[in-house]
Amino acid sequence: MTTTPQTEAGTGAAGTQAVALQLSELVLKTARYDDMAVFYTHVLGHGPFYERTPDPEAPPRPAGMPERAVDVRLGFFRIADAPHSQVFALFGVENLSETESSGPGLHHFQFGVSTLGDLISQHEHMASIGVRPHRAANHGQATSFYYRDPDRNIVEFSCPNFATFEEEVAFMSGPVFAANPSGLELDPDRFAARCRAGDPERELLRLDNRAVAM
Template structure:
C-alpha cells in the first residue's frame, strides 16, 4: 500500500534511523531513575536484552464519556482543536499536525469500555521507529510485562499495557509516512467501517520483524493475525 513506511535502511540495528524521523533516544537512563527502569537497563546489558528505547513524544490521551458531544465541544473550545474523525463510538480531535491529540469513546458502547471505571481510557506515547516498538515489547516481555491488547489501528501499530491500577498506556508507531496520508486514511471507507483496527499477535509480529520481513508488510493490518 502506498504511504506506509519505506525502509530506506536497515532498521533492525540500534543506530539506524527511519527515513524522515529523528533518532529515538537510546537508553542513557539517568542515574536518578531507579526501580524497574534502572533494573531493566542492567538486565539489558547483562542478558543481551534489547536496550531501552524511549518514546519520542506523548501523543494523545483518550477519555471515556457518556456524552461525546459535550466533552468534544469543551475540549475543542479549550484547545482550539478540530474534529478529525467522529462516529457514534469515538471522536478524534487535534490542534496540530498530530492525527489526534485526544479521543473520546462512548462509555455506553457494548464491549470493553462499559465495565471499566473512571474516565481515563489511556495515554499514548509514540516510539521513533517500528524497531523501537519491537525492542520495547521484547524488553518488557523479558521483565514479565505483557500488553493487554495489541492492535493495528490503521494509522498506528499499537500495544496497550495496564499499570497496577489498571490505567491504560499505549505505545505506538506511525504506519504512514506522512500525516496527510494518515488523515486521508482516517477519512476513508476502511477507517469509517472499522475505526478501532485489527488485533495482532505481538510475538508473531516480532518474529517477522527479526527475520527481516519488509516493513511495508509488517505495518499492514493482518500482518500478524491474532490467534
C-alpha cells in the same frame, strides 16, 4: 466518521483565540508509589529527576481541596525537552479507594515511538521484566501495544504507519478506517518475530495479514 482539519487556532464565540498548546504533564495518583515508580523507571529507561516525601509536621490539607504537591509523595520523570518539557509524574497518596473502571475518567494514555523497530524493542524491553501486552493492534494509521501498570492503568506504546501526518489523516478520512477504526488485532509475539525475521513493513502492516493476527 469524519475528520476535521486542524487549524492553528480556534475562534471563540466572543472572538477570543485559542493559543497553541502542548501536552506537557501527565500525573497519576497512586497508593502503590514504589511499585509504580519501579514500573515507569523501566518504561522510560530512567528514574525520576525529582522526588519528595511530604513533611509529616506540615499543616493538613484544607477540607475539600484536592491533593496538592505539598501533600503527597512526589516523583517527576522527564519524557522530552523540546520544544517544551514533557513530564510524567506520580502522586503517592495513602488510603485510596478503588474506582469503577467503567465510569468516567482516564481510559488510557500513549507513549509514541518513531519506528516499528523501536516499538518491537520496547515490547522486548517490557518482556525482560515479565510484563506482557494485554492487547496489540494494527489500527491502520498506527500500530500499538497495550500494557497495564501496577494500578491497572492502560499504557499504550504506538508508532505511526505512515511517513507524514497528512497521509495519516487521509487514511483516517477514508472508508477502511470508517468501517473499522480498531483495525487488525495482533498476536504480539508472532508480529514481533516476523518483524525481527525481516518481513517487509509493507507486508507486516497489511490489515489482512492473517499470519500475525490473533
